[in-house]
Amino acid sequence: MTITICIGSGCHVKGSRQIIAVLESLLKQYHLDAQIELEACFCQERCNEGVVIKINDSLVTGVSKENITDIFHHQILEELSHEHHYNQ
Numbered sequence: 001m002t003i004t005i006c007i008g009s010g011c012h013v014k015g016s017r018q019i020i021a022v023l024e025s026l027l028k029q030y031h032l033d034a035q036i037e038l039e040a041c042f043c044q045e046r047c048n049e050g051v052v053i054k055i056n057d058s059l060v061t062g063v064s065k066e067n068i069t070d071i072f073h074h075q076i077l078e079e080l081s082h083e084h085h086y087n088q
């Protein structure tokens with residue numbers, strides 16, 4: 001699975017760096033470094049809804065360092081469990 005974080009200037013100002021930092025520590029904490037890849041991308045043209053991230057190919061907007069932990073638990077781990085299910 002790949003999580004892409006927009007680091008275009010709009011999202012950067014809204015805190016994409018902190019979001020990456022939170023995600024990195026969550027991945028370590030859950031030992032998911034090998035399964036989830038973090039990538040950065042440039043502007044997704046949704047700046048006014050930033051910060052924008054992608055979980056595989058689905059766009060999630062309005063991400064902040066306050067809600068990223070929730071998104072991790074409810075959307076990222078959920079999606080990951082589906083992937084594993086399909087891979088079995």
Ligand code: FES
Nearest residue numbers: 008010011044047
């Ligand atoms: S800078 Fe992130 S959507 Fe434009």
